[in-house]
Amino acid sequence: MGTGVPAPGLVAVDPTAAHCECPSLLMTHVPGRTVLDDEGVQTRVPVPARQRGAIHALRPAERSRRYVAWTTADTVVTLESADAAVWAAAIDVIRRPEPPYEGRFLHRDFQPGNVLFDVPPPSPAGARITGVVDWAGASWGPADLDVAHCCTHLALLPGPAWGLRFAEAYEEAGGVLAEVASERLYWRVRAGLTCSEEVRSVARPWRGGGEAGRQGGRG
Numbered sequence: 001m002g003t004g005v006p007a008p009g010l011v012a013v014d015p016t017a018a019h020c021e022c023p024s025l026l027m028t029h030v031p032g033r034t035v036l037d038d039e040g041v042q043t044r045v046p047v048p049a050r051q052r053g054a055i056h057a058l059r060p061a062e063r064s065r066r067y068v069a070w071t072t073a074d075t076v077v078t079l080e081s082a083d084a085a086v087w088a089a090a091i092d093v094i095r096r097p098e099p100p101y102e103g104r105f106l107h108r109d110f111q112p113g114n115v116l117f118d119v120p121p122p123s124p125a126g127a128r129i130t131g132v133v134d135w136a137g138a139s140w141g142p143a144d145l146d147v148a149h150c151c152t153h154l155a156l157l158p159g160p161a162w163g164l165r166f167a168e169a170y171e172e173a174g175g176v177l178a179e180v181a182s183e184r185l186y187w188r189v190r191a192g193l194t195c196s197e198e199v200r201s202v203a204r205p206w207r208g209g210g211e212a213g214r215q216g217g218r219g
Helices: 046-056 084-095 143-156 160-172 181-195 200-209
Strands: 010-014 024-027 103-106 115-118 128-132 139-142
Touching (some): 046 128, 046 143, 046 160, 084 181, 103 143, 143 160, 143 181
Antiparallel strands (some): 010 024, 115 128
């Protein structure tokens, strides 16, 4: 990207399939692999938190589109096995007016599956980021939402404590989140509700591969 953020570079694009069998995007290769192991998570979580802050600090010459909310209070689909009262309370949170925020450049899907690492043997604890991929949702919006999105995915993988730790690490690295607790709650709940069945592209892969799935459905 020419910004200090490691990301694939654009080589060519054929949006109308004029030259390819289908609409195509060709980008440069980025080395590395995803790391979803629990081992080393305590030293690894601050690394993407710092990278997250670097992305939010970007000021593109042309402002990106406004962020898109992937679910709303009226469209959330609650699982039959879920605690209906808890979900109802969460839905009421995002029914409130959107809190004011200072806009930032968002990746919008910054989570462990879209961060590549160089992992030195024998342990992933010393992993360093080599690339951030999947920028299709890049947009302009609240830093809280982007951070909460990653917190949600970490909560599904190593566990809820690591989701909260990511937010702490983001602030320790200089990132700024909402000062008012109710505003932080709004963005965290909005991000968490993307695991509603309504947003199947998000919910199903992570529900199967997250902490609950790895512990035989516990949760």
